[in-house]
Amino acid sequence: MNILFLTISRINDLKVRGIYTDLMREFMRNGHAMYIVSPYERRFHLPTGIMESGGARILKVKTLNIQKTNIVEKGIGTLLLESQYLHAINKYWQGVKFDLILYSTPPITFNKVIQTLKKRWNAKTYLMLKDIFPQNAVDLEMFSKQSVLYRMFRSKEERLYELSDFIGCMSPANCEYVLKHNPAVDAAKVEICPNSVELQERSKRDKEQSELLKELNIPASKRIFIYGGNLGKPQGIDFLLKVIEENEKRNDSYFIIVGGGTEYGKMKIWFDTHLPQNACLLAALPKAKYDELVSLCDVGLIFLDRRFTIPNFPSRLLSYLEYKMPVLMATDVNTDVGQIAEDNGFGLWTENGNIDTFMEMVEFMVEDERQIKEMGEKGYRFLCENYTVDKSYKAVMKHF
Structure with missing residues (x-):
């Protein structure tokens, strides 16, 4: 299958360990073609472009700073992602037929990309739910449930769940939370898909000799x-x-x-x-x-x-x-x-x-x-x- 993975993680080298790079390598070991879309935040001063790593094709999209920046730039940058990603995919991978679209939260703002490509290629969609937003921001008192921001992001969250054919949660409590607070979501499409690693031999070292x-x-x-x-x-x-x-x-x-x-x-x-x-x-x-x-x-x-x-x-x-x-x-x-x-x-x-x-x-x-x-x-x-x-x-x- 041709698999498209949308992420805000900085993926430049597929050999580097991480919960996403490890999983991408597992897909490739099983014969799938991986297409990854990842940001080039403006702090790096690099243009949108294609690179390859470990057999995967990586589309780096120039964005605003969306991590480790002030809340205003992060918010605007996150909202712009779906348009920036879709524009870049249409420019570089217009003719690629994707069979599966994988994506994780954060963010919850890939709806336009997912909806467009799902319809274009009749692709299946799988959400790896790593973050439940905007409720986590409400919990940390970043804004209230009565705010315009909450209502806007909550609407995007609900639409994301609707567009997803399957929702993979990290633990049983995550599954229960999603179903309890989103009664419109079909329980049959919610399942456990945990954080995971590609095991490597690890040995404890001698502290005294370190x-x-x-x-x-x-x-x-x-x-x-x-x-x-x-x-x-x-x-x-x-x-x-x-x-x-x-x-x-x-x-x-x-x-x-x-x-x-x-x-x-x-x-x-x-x-x-x-x-x-x-x-x-x-x-x-x-x-x-x-x-x-x-x-x-x-x-x-x-x-x-x-x-x-x-x-x-x-x-x-x-x-x-x-x-x-x-x-x-x-x-x-x-x-x-x-x-x-x-x-x-x-x-x-x-x-x-x-x-x-x-x-x-x-x-x-x-x-x-x-x-x-x-x-x-x-x-x-x-x-x-x-x-x-x-x-x-x-x-x-x-x-x-």
Whole structure:
């Protein structure tokens, strides 16, 4: 089949690991032709054009900045995407017959592209639902349900679900949420299509012998907890800072925070002001160095804002499981990521904001080396059984 994948992820090299690039390679291994549309944000000063990588054709479309920018440019840029993408597809791939159109949220503004190409080629459409917008923005008080913005985006969301022949959700709670809040959606087209990775052999490294830990001035003698990923409003950064502050009372646990995002500046100011001895903040690292750092850590961390009413399922969980690390989670009560971790023995959960319970979980992880190893092994097994790209591929392809 000729498969078109629409995304706002920056895909330039199909060999780079990620939940989308890994899945695209799986489609290609199974004989499908991949056509990918991805943005060139204006900050890169590059024109719209075609490139190839790993056998996939990638159409890079010049757009406004839509990530890590101010809310006004992000909003306008997101609304312009469908027209920009459709114009570029018509220019470069007018004669290509697409059998399947794949797309993920965010954004919810590909309706014009999907509708046009679906009608043109009688193509099937599959939504990989990674983000439930605009409700997540309402939860974070970016705008209200009474606003014009909410009504406009909600209308686009409903139309997106209507245009999609199938909707693949990340977890059971996601499926339940979509059906409960969208009664017009046929339950038969809603299913689980999880975040997934192409497994690679990962080995834990010796902390005591690590030159990287010495370089970063991270104490190898302490239990090392790592948070890697976006540092934005969805992560509930205030509680993460509270945890780091509380952890200063200990002498056997160390927190590494790696990433970037809209709240990175706030975190940098806090670190520069408080100068914690049991934590460090690192800007985004090169992939190889980040992977090496993760291999030296003991426990993975996931934080989500407690105000969420939608069930997020962070993809960073997968890298922790791949390195056989147990996971500590502080989230809202609506996501099922914590329940899944506890039910399957690879993590501990508490509601974001519950500092006493979270520090008890830290104590548990520091105390019991054997338990950490067992939980890490259980997490790796769960990853192998549930979150590999062949599972996502089969979820999509069982319809064809």
